[in-house]
Amino acid sequence: MIVYEYPFNERIRTLLRLEDLYEKFKFFVQQEHPMQHHVALSTIFDMLEVAGRADLKSDLLQELERQKQSLLAYRTNPNVAVDMLDAVLGELDQVSSALVAAQGKTGQNVRDNEWLMSIRGRTIIPGGACEFDLPSYHAWQKRPAEQRHADIMNWFAPLTPLCAALALVLRLLRQSGAPIKLVAVAGSYQQMLQGKVYQMLRLSVDETLGAIPEISANKYMLWARFTTQGGDLKPKPLEGDVPFELTLCNF
Structure with missing residues (x-):
């Protein structure tokens, strides 16, 4: 079966777009070729563009809290598996806490990195990230795959709580x-x-x-x-x- 999803509002549309980008990022960052790591880095830039809405983080926190309160109401229902309910509630608390702990605007660490911003500015131009345009980026791409992977994951780290939150919200929505x-x-x-x-x-x-x-x-x-x-x-x-x-x- 092929599953097609259609969002009814802009908020869910944004979450689905971020989820799609996150899936692409997870695939390409685990590869080893410099071109594949280039796609992973470009995907981070795309995620920052989509997640640029200032209220996205607060929207997710409100939704996670609403889901928690809704699930707490099932505690008194004898037909509910308490172990499964507690597991979901624990996951909601963990994801919410991580999102609250994420300080500042989403992806601000990338925006504050002049070197990454220079790459972002060139990748907008078709073929703009050639070695003669960005020799320092070309040199970075020649580093060992393990080092490139570590760098990319370090740049992506502040986005992790947001991605965990949207993944949980969409999972609960699909199960509804x-x-x-x-x-x-x-x-x-x-x-x-x-x-x-x-x-x-x-x-x-x-x-x-x-x-x-x-x-x-x-x-x-x-x-x-x-x-x-x-x-x-x-x-x-x-x-x-x-x-x-x-x-x-x-x-």
């Missing part, structure tokens, strides 16, 4: 809904939401069907139109019935 099996008749599906507020929807479809959903949604209605790709990869309407699973997620 139950999937429902549906069918898009003639490749199209509509559902009235009657003003109920959701944060995100998840749509899962069998990859062997070759069906690609184009999703549009607001608090009143969601609409999914399935397309398929031909040899030129250009989306074409899919006229057949498409079985899929839909999960509406909300805190």
Whole structure:
């Protein structure tokens, strides 16, 4: 099954973008080639750009606290596994404490590093990080992979609490809904939401069907139109019935 996620608001959209960048960073930083470490460093710059909103940290702290209070209400429920509940509450406390302890604006250590900022300024230009533009960066790329990895992880370290917080918030959000099996008749599906507020929807479809959903949604209605790709990869309407699973997620 291929899972497609659609955010209902700008806050979740920002978290999903940061999560995507974080996944890319984790992959490339574990590699050894200088070009792969260049991508990892560029991804840090992209994350700083996306996380530039001053209220992102406070938004995450408020959401973590709200989730904690919501889960505490389940303590008196005899049907709740206390061990699992305590584990999640402990994780919420740990992540919140780390985020509170992160002083200053997110990624300020990178912004205060003139050498990194010179690289960031050149990477905006296509091909701008060539050795004749940034000889010191070229020299750094020739250092042993272990040293480059240590440097990058040191620069990334202040972003770690933010990434841990957004990962936990998105995980709890994804677990908040139950999937429902549906069918898009003639490749199209509509559902009235009657003003109920959701944060995100998840749509899962069998990859062997070759069906690609184009999703549009607001608090009143969601609409999914399935397309398929031909040899030129250009989306074409899919006229057949498409079985899929839909999960509406909300805190």
